[in-house]
Amino acid sequence: MTGLSSPSRPRERRGRNRTEPSGGTGGGNTRSVRPVRLAPLDLLGLGLLGIRTRKLRAALSALGISIGIATMIVVTGIPASSQQALMAELSALGTNMLRAEPVPNEQSPVLLPEESIDMVRRVGPVTKVSAVANTHATVRRSDRIAANDFSGLTVLAAKLDLLGAVSADVASGRFFSRADERFPTAVLGSRAATRLGFGRLAPGEPAPQIYIDKRWFSVIGILEPVPLAADLDQTVLVGWPAAKELLRFKGNPTVIYVRATESRLEDVRGVLAATVFPELPGQVTVSRPSDALAAKRATQNSFSSLFIGLAGVALLVGGIGVANTMFISVLERRREIGLRRALGASRGQIRGQFLTESVALSGLGGLVGTLLGVLATVGYATYQGWPPVVPLVSVAGGCLGALVVGVAAGVYPSVRASRLTPTEALSAT
Template sequence: MRPADLFDLGLLGVRTRKARAALSAAGIAIGIATLVVVTGIPASSRQALDRQLSALGTNRLQAAPVPDRDPPVLLPAESVDMVSRIGPVTVASAVADFGQTITRSDRTAPGDFNALAVLAAKTNLLRAVNGTVRAGRFLDDAMARFPTVVLGSVAAQRLGFAGLDPGRPAQVYVGRRWFTVIGILDPVPLSPDIDRSVMIGWPAAAQWLRFGGHPTRIYVQTTDDQVEAVTAVLAATVDPQHPGNVLVSRPSDALAAKRAVQQTFGALFLGLAGIALLVGGLGVANTMYISVLERRREIGLRRALGANRGQIRIQFLTESIVLSVLGGAAGILCGVLATAAYSTAQNWPVAVPAGSTAGGLGGALVVGVLAGVYPAIRAARLHPTEALASV
């Protein structure tokens, strides 16, 4: 018989016994759907958790001069540009506290101290600290050159700004000069010092307030897997001549928690996926074994008409593989839909690992082969006389 004829013969049991084939495929479908769901839902949950942990600054570092030195430590003016050239660094920004005070009026007494810092700020600061603007706008390349300021949330409250009116520009008094308020920030959990600060563009601070260009705090964002590597070289990059004068913050404890969660989820995925495949495989094996017992008459008749043992084996093995593949495809579809529905209901990002879908289909194929081997061998060993006499 030609291979095409053998394959068509293997589909005979599927075509003629549709209800039983559907129930048999349902067994493996449930197993594969379980595989997709138990990997997809935790993967979606893990992505949501990763976002929450990332908001805690797991991939962010800070570099600052060592305090309480005499004379005070000054970081090189070009240090931010040097840090930005570190390969894994995605964002490098900075602020500089250069000793200015801010008031709402030029009539305020010199001793009226409001505990607010005036900072020169880079235009990409919000990206580095994960900040957002509540009202107005932040400094950009154009506004950073003009006498404009952005207020932190606490600074706006202390200065009496509940919001901004575009029709009536508000001003504050900094270093004997009026500056226009163009924005107010939301609270910045990663850097509470920003909340109590008033930010001026780097060029504007140099032009109108005699700022020397030396940063006092550098904010660095990198990838989670490169945090330690960047930490190791950050001090020497900020100040190559005196790296001991640079204090580098350590990665957040949330990073360790994030990695522990990922490892735990990985072990959970493997265990649940193995159980799901085992259940599906046992279902197909049981179905095929019963099929051999039920179809002894067919096997005996085909052997009596000249079919050899190899053809009988191929017939039952093909049927087992077809049932498993059909069940696997149906299981993948059901699993993806269930994962998407549940993740959407929980406001999680939908994440179905490609490995689980490919592994599900490949696993169904492997399960079909393994589950069909013994029944196929048993069917091939039946003697025609014995098979016909047992009916």
């Protein structure tokens, strides 16, 4: 029995030695030992080690990427501010305004339906609609002037929302209110006021009067020149309800002013005639879009292409600077890499260290560059009298682009560093 049992004990020991976990105190198989995984905070601290120990070089590297990001924001922000000012000037030329009126016909004048204004207002892209109508009334400075010696000015019935539709302003006095438009009140165009002998209306004094179709009308306002509707400068405007009651006006509009979304302006123009006069759309003429609209669209497209190109160049320059810095850093720190490898650091830890350092450098430069770019853009735009515009896409793209550039610039140096063997790194001079 003893002879049969004795050989089995060594086999059991050998089996236990094979199944013993490696890496224990007994000195198992060292090839299966796994390195300790670094926590994210430890990896960040390790990546920032090179920045803390080489402050001047890190500052210069961050300065390079910050100049690139600041350049990107400046070359997009300043043109965007200039573009905003230019777009405002072009919009003031009536890029989104159309004008509909009947075809001139002296023998049988075409009368637009009174409800055509409300019909145009129902068109989706239309934002503003207003109208004026010729009352065929005559106006004189006073009743002492001969009836056949009238001023040659046109008396128009006007809607309350006329000023907004034609971008007009009041020079003195006021425009019609819901109370004024029902009474014999008048608002003069700039040239009409000069021809009738009016300068400015003094506040607090009684309103001067003019004689329209043997009725006295009180002048309550004088308009500034209207560039978008120059014919209004030499007209006398009266309220729409007052014209119906006092001047035998039937309510048919003569000119309809339409404001629409610029991107849909051509579509609105295509349906405007049929909307204004469904029975006879051929008897309605519609103005074509302003040439300023084409100029505005061309300006927007050219600025967009310029922004993309300049931003790409700025990011490329910054990325090359960071990549060059990280590559030199790997060459100078070969002994440090070899020592860490000899102490058990894995290739992944070496890659993570240098990649973290690259991203940290780029992120720091991106934040500083974003701040400098925003301040420079706002300062220059304010100095030029432009509305400061800092595209949010540029700000977000600057910060995110800096991180992306940091990753791209640190990939090759970090991989190169991780491939160094301990003996190769420690033997470097």
